[in-house]
């Protein structure tokens with residue numbers, strides 16, 4: 001049911017409070033407590049064994065790699081990792097949970113007290129607290145659609161049972177749907193850099209539940225929250241929050257009170273609807289898992305794991321902004337994935353002038369890709385090609401006009417730069433007397449500009465360089481041209 005439009009004045013009277021719970025599947029080869037393959041897309045019920053099916057007498061054994069990944073994620077999110085954490089049984093009945101309980105962590109989670117920084121509309125970053133990161137196992141999947149008898153039957157695929165998860169719970173520090181979107185974007189980026197999850201939302205390896213309440217501005221006490229479950233894209237999380245905030249304000253404005261409940265997002269009509277009243281922790285009858293010992297994270301393990309952390313996105317951007325003289329936006333483009341940032345930096349370091357590599361990549365190649373609607377991976381020009389361009393420019397062996405002409409050919413024919421350059425080897429005029437002739441003609445034809453230059457407007461030199469470059473069809477050696485133009489104008 002869509003919410004009636006609320007006037008901006010009424011909206012402005014309330015402040016939203018948002019906290020997010022994010023589940024990510026960890027990229028281990030095998031499951032959390034058994035040796036079954038942890039892989040998406042296998043035939044239904046083929047990756048199962050007595051442990052993950054919860055058959056009587058089967059005992060869980062903790063996957064060391066899952067602990068390492070969860071610890072890596074905790075450190076990347078600035079959490080304090082507990083030396084001793086406890087696995088607990090969370091008991092509930094559901095057809096996709098054959099054991100009748102999920103092994104999770106409860107009052108002693110792996111890690112607590114973390115934070116991440118998100119950009120805000122005012123240029124400063126805002127720190128969003130992370131309450132906890134705990135480990136748990138995933139449940140199976142109920143398949144409601146896609147079978148000829150789906151109208152009357154639900155099928156079960158238990159392959160996902162026992163998949164290792166990290167659940168990351170934020171503090172109720174988020175205040176707007178946009179901030180929630182930013183938080184998720186940064187969180188995903190950090191987890192991808194840390195290499196602990198593929199964070200693929202379509203395949204369900206990253207899932208988000210959004211908790212939201214509203215309170216009159218100025219009131220300290222939080223309002224009653226609703227939890228919106230399983231929203232499958234960050235944009236939908238933002239939309240679901242926008243909807244839910246308006247719905248709650250409308251309830252309060254019309255004299256009602258918000259119910260504590262679990263709601264589902266409906267992407268078809270852009271609304272949320274009530275699924276069930278919210279269960280309380282005691283409904284789950286949590287107790288320590290008797291089949292597993294406490295999880296001990298030693299100081300040595302922690303410091304070994306810390307060494308495996310790569311430079312994280314925020315720090316990397318700050319360094320690259322300084323090192324390559326980038327804008328914030330360009331830094332974001334270059335660090336969009338760790339793999340791309342690595343490829344860029346490995347290439348840039350082999351160039352005479354790394355900054356020029358960034359420049360060519362972003363403005364020349366990036367601009368063309370953008371205009372054509374292509375992704376970086378679809379570029380005909382390789383990183384090595386870009387380094388070659390940067391070096392040729394740096395040595396003055398090609399002019400920027402010639403670079404553009406060569407790139408035109410690359411993009412027209414889908415060829416890399418080196419091949420095009422070798423074939424076309426653009427002519428260069430390095431003969432000073434030929435250039436001087438062109439410069440003399442240009443100076444004679446533009447007396448006003450000469451006057452301006454001689455009156456102190458030194459930037460006019462650029463005008464002459466441009467004119468002569470054009471007259472030479474882009475073939476003038478740039479360094480020589482610069483030098484000769486200045487000499488002539490001064491002389």
Ligand code: ADP
Nearest residue numbers: 017018019020170171172211212213222223225
């Ligand atoms: P529950 O006991 O209902 O699971 P928790 O206290 O564990 O609630 O919090 C779950 C999530 O909800 C956290 O991300 C937390 O920040 C957020 N949260 C808690 N209280 C509120 C509130 N009043 N409004 C919005 N979010 C909240």
Ligand code: ZN
Nearest residue numbers: 034036049052
């Ligand atoms: Zn198994």
Ligand code: MG
Nearest residue numbers: 021169280281
């Ligand atoms: Mg809770």
